[in-house]
Structure formats: C-alpha cells, structure tokens
Amino acid sequence: MDVRKLFRSFRYAWRGIVHAFGREQNFRFHVLAALIVTAAGWVTGLSTSEWLIVILLFGGVFALELVNTAIERVVDLVSREHHPLAGQAKDVAAGAVLAFAVASAVIGCIIFIPKWMNLLF
Ligand SMILES: Nc1ncnc2c1ncn2[C@@H]1O[C@H](COP(=O)(O)OP(=O)(O)OP(=O)(O)O)[C@@H](O)[C@H]1O
Numbered sequence: 001m002d003v004r005k006l007f008r009s010f011r012y013a014w015r016g017i018v019h020a021f022g023r024e025q026n027f028r029f030h031v032l033a034a035l036i037v038t039a040a041g042w043v044t045g046l047s048t049s050e051w052l053i054v055i056l057l058f059g060g061v062f063a064l065e066l067v068n069t070a071i072e073r074v075v076d077l078v079s080r081e082h083h084p085l086a087g088q089a090k091d092v093a094a095g096a097v098l099a100f101a102v103a104s105a106v107i108g109c110i111i112f113i114p115k116w117m118n119l120l121f
Pocket of ligand 1: 023024025072079080081082083084086087088090091094
C-alpha cells in the first residue's frame, strides 16, 4: 500500500471540501445547520443511537452537497452555454440534496420534538 498516495488523496478530498465550503452558500448553510443541531442535541440530551442517526444524516447531506457541486462544475466545464439538459442535470442534482435534507429535517423533528414536549409539559 502506498501511504503517501493515500495521504495525497485525503489532501485532494479535503481541498474539494474547502472549495465547496468557500464557494457554495448552500454548503455553508448545511454546515451551520449541523452546528445548530449539534448544540441542540447537546442541550436536549440524545441517546447514542440518536447521535448515530444525526451524524449519519449530517454526513449524507454534506456528501450529497459535494456531489451536487461536482455535477455543477462538470456541467459548466462541458459547456457554459444554456442547454435544457444542462439545466436538468443541475436541477436533478439539487433535487437529490433537497430530498435528503427534507427527510433529515423530518427525522430531526421525530427525534427532537417529543423530547422538547417532555421538557415543557
Ligand atoms: N448551462 C445551463 N443551461 C440551462 N440552465 C442552466 C444552466 N446552468 C444553470 N442553469 C439553471 O440555473 C440554475 C442555477 O444554476 P447555477 O449553476 O447558477 O447553480 P447555483 O446553484 O446557483 O450554483 P452556484 O452555487 O455555483 O451559484 C440551475 O439549477 C439550472 O436550472
């Protein structure tokens, strides 16, 4: 196993994450949302399995956001011209992020709302 090559791959992947964070407002929004949910989880008190679900959802949203950014870049690389297929590719990729983010938000509500109800009443 070439360890140096492995570390180089990590460096490239990290560069991709930094690029998306710097250039994509949606990615920064999801990072902010994840920080807020983490703080809320801390204050509310989640079980280990609930934290595992929340972390998995964070990872899923971040990963899809990165893939969406990659698709946007490839579409722009292929052609900067307006084309219905280019628009569809970007819209479908963005739709994938939205679908997972909405599912994550619903799961978040299922985890958090009963706990907040218990604290209030
Ligand atoms: N080449 C294109 N041809 C047709 N429609 C496009 C094209 N590029 C973008 N669009 C349409 O405009 C929308 C926004 O595209 P854009 O690349 O600006 O995405 P964005 O999410 O605003 O990206 P960024 O975060 O880089 O500004 C797309 O979802 C798509 O509907």
